[in-house]
Amino acid sequence: MKVALITGVTGQDGAYLAEFLLKKGYFVHGVKRRSSLFNTDRIDHLYQDQHEKNVYFKLHYGDLTDSTNLIRIIQEVQPDEIYNLAAMSHVQVSFEMPEYTANADGIGTLRLLEAVRILGLAKKTRIYQASTSELYGLVQAVPQSETTPFYPRSPYAVAKIYGYWITVNYREAYGMFACNGILFNHESPLRGETFVTRKITRAACKIALGLQNCLYLGNLSAQRDWGHAKDYIEAMWLILQQEKAEDFVIATGITTTVRDFVRMSFAELGIDVEFSGKDENEKGVIVGLDVEVLSRLGLNDDALKLGMTVVKVDAKYFRPTEVDLLLGDPTKSKAQLGWEPKYNLQALVEDMMQSDLHLMKKDEYLKEGDFKTLNYFE
Ligand code: NDP
Ligand code: GDR
Numbered sequence: 001m002k003v004a005l006i007t008g009v010t011g012q013d014g015a016y017l018a019e020f021l022l023k024k025g026y027f028v029h030g031v032k033r034r035s036s037l038f039n040t041d042r043i044d045h046l047y048q049d050q051h052e053k054n055v056y057f058k059l060h061y062g063d064l065t066d067s068t069n070l071i072r073i074i075q076e077v078q079p080d081e082i083y084n085l086a087a088m089s090h091v092q093v094s095f096e097m098p099e100y101t102a103n104a105d106g107i108g109t110l111r112l113l114e115a116v117r118i119l120g121l122a123k124k125t126r127i128y129q130a131s132t133s134e135l136y137g138l139v140q141a142v143p144q145s146e147t148t149p150f151y152p153r154s155p156y157a158v159a160k161i162y163g164y165w166i167t168v169n170y171r172e173a174y175g176m177f178a179c180n181g182i183l184f185n186h187e188s189p190l191r192g193e194t195f196v197t198r199k200i201t202r203a204a205c206k207i208a209l210g211l212q213n214c215l216y217l218g219n220l221s222a223q224r225d226w227g228h229a230k231d232y233i234e235a236m237w238l239i240l241q242q243e244k245a246e247d248f249v250i251a252t253g254i255t256t257t258v259r260d261f262v263r264m265s266f267a268e269l270g271i272d273v274e275f276s277g278k279d280e281n282e283k284g285v286i287v288g289l290d291v292e293v294l295s296r297l298g299l300n301d302d303a304l305k306l307g308m309t310v311v312k313v314d315a316k317y318f319r320p321t322e323v324d325l326l327l328g329d330p331t332k333s334k335a336q337l338g339w340e341p342k343y344n345l346q347a348l349v350e351d352m353m354q355s356d357l358h359l360m361k362k363d364e365y366l367k368e369g370d371f372k373t374l375n376y377f378e
Pocket of ligand 2: 089131133185217223224258317322
């Protein structure tokens with residue numbers, strides 16, 4: 001039985017990857033951080049009572065900023081494969097927490113590689129490093145491939161560039177099977193709520209249900225190459241199954257603006273949104289309502305009116321330095337890994353909208369029942 005260790009197992013990708021590896025017959029160990037509230041929502045369905053026989057999923061407390069903890073876990077687990085997914089992964093937040101981001105995302109990768117080396121596992125353990133299209137940053141060329149130069153534009157991307165190169169260095173210096181997956185944006189119903197796609201799908205559902213009036217966003221013209229996380233975690237696994245350790249770009253090869261992602265999300269509910277105005281004065285207004293779609297989804301269109309402004313720009317969401325355009329070239333991964341995404345953008349939006357509509361209807365139900373949360377400070 002192969003043994004895998006996933007850092008960042010409580011995150012979007014960690015949850016999908018853990019499930020995928022368990023289905024493949026792996027023993028999966030995950031590193032989770034201690035927090036004052038439960039932080040395992042995304043993986044609770046995988047939980048196995050540790051007192052039972054045949055347990056194949058185990059969680060360990062740990063942190064990428066703690067070397068001795070990583071050494072102890074890796075020594076105990078003796079993994080065949082490590083997937084280093086743990087990171088402070090929010091680009092905008094990294095401008096507010098640059099030092100912590102460097103420590104966790106940059107030096108954290110070094111700690112992991114060094115732990116494997118110190119423990120004499122350099123020839124046994126294969127390592128996947130979660131590198132990112134943010135490395136390309138300021139556009140040098142498109143589409144972006146494994147040979148396109150990097151120009152990072154945030155403390156997050158600068159930290160990740162250290163992670164990228166230290167992975168390459170350990171591969172070359174010590175012959176370790178250590179690889180970078182340069183993954184472009186990938187989303188899902190499990191996406192963190194403050195990333196733009198999930199923020200949009202949640203808000204569109206809430207607005208349609210009369211639970212929110214307006215969605216405030218930053219740069220609507222940013223272009224991203226969006227795929228589905230379920231497809232991308234499969235690529236991570238394929239990268240570690242190759243004969244030779246190499247780095248791969250994982251992307252769809254199609255780019256879309258934030259503005260169009262908004263349109264597509266509202267369209268799923270039968271709501272047509274049109275944009276007008278420029279920069280900070282741009283807004284999105286309802287120009288069409290498809291009553292048939294709304295009623296099929298069980299939506300009461302009382303909350304919606306033609307001409308209603310549902311999207312406004314708030315400058316606080318602009319970044320000090322932005323990445324304007326990401327468009328990946330997946331030629332190498334398609335040819336060498338045989339990787340092919342199953343979801344296109346339309347299918348991704350549908351999946352996210354269906355899931356969020358279901359979730360937001362629960363909120364509506366609670367509101368209708370005049371449910372009030374307990375206020376411990378009253
Ligand atoms: P998430 O933000 O959903 O998950 C990040 C995970 O890392 C969480 O489990 C989080 O724990 C954990 N974590 C954060 N800081 C630490 C730390 N100091 N020590 C240990 N664990 C920590 O990210 P995704 O799942 O979306 O992404 C996975 C990885 O891939 C990240 O490294 C990200 O930077 C990278 N990436 C993501 C892309 C994307 O589009 N999703 C694209 C390219 C790269 P907790 O749950 O407690 O917060
Ligand atoms: P990104 O994802 O920065 O590409 O990093 P995010 O969804 O945060 O932003 C995408 C683009 O949308 C613009 N934008 C907004 N973004 C957020 N979060 N909130 C807003 O209100 C908003 N309005 C416009 C942003 O400016 C940006 O251009 C993600 C993360 O998962 C990283 O960890 C990963 O490495 C990269 O994708 C690839």
